[in-house]
Amino acid sequence: MIESLLTILSHWIISVISTLGYGGVVLLMAIESMCIPLPSEVIMPFSGYLVSTGQFNIWLTALAGAVGCLVGSLIAYGIGAWLGRPLLESWITKYGKYAFIHLKDLEKAHTWMAKYGEWGIFTARLLPVIRTFISLPAGIVGMNLWKFSVYTLVGSYIWSWALAWIGWKLGEHWDTLGKYFHGLDFIVVGAIIVFAIWWIGRYRKQRG
Secondary structure, three states: OHHHHHHHHHHHHHHHHHHHOHHHHHHHHHHHOOOOOOOHHHHHHHHHHHHHOOOOOHHHHHHHHHHHHHHHHHHHHHHHHHHHHHHHHHHHHHHHHHHOOOHHHHHHHHHHHHHHHHHHHHHHOOOOOHHHHOHHHHHHOOOOHHHHHHHHHHHHHHHHHHHHHHHHHHHHHHHHHHHHHHHHHHHHHHHHHHHHHHHHHHHHHHHO
8 A cells, every 4th residue: 555655756846846846846845845755765866867868967956855845844943933833832721641741842843953953854864754844833833934935945955855866876777765754764763753752751750
């Protein structure tokens, strides 16, 4: 089922980029950064393949990917800012116990984001899965928009360039990259699950 869905998505991604060129890369990477899990591991390597055929330029390809990421991330950030902290606090007060979250956890997240948020955003842009969803909480806790934009653009450019470069070097075999990134996705998801288990244990311990 998952493989079939990925195949359908891959064909659609290829069609969009083949039709719209760099604009297709911008559009698809924007969607990927709006908390919609569209695989950049397909978008950018295929774009890199087009570099190998002479249709794309590697630097413009990476720039298109980064700009798309920034656009999508700003939309997700805006949604988070619009939802706002008061709404989140109200939700935590009512339902936080079911998600194992305290109000003080929100305060800690806000403090951490204010102190280390720039590097957190930059690092998240280089990680599968996490990169897709990081903008929403950044907006909720009110991270400085200018810093958010700069670190998002820089981190996304590196990610986009690296994937496009690999697709460029692999040429017509660009699609073989997917299986390796799927394995990396599982590692990241596994780490998230381990963190969730630790978080639940911590919550229960605090409640005594």
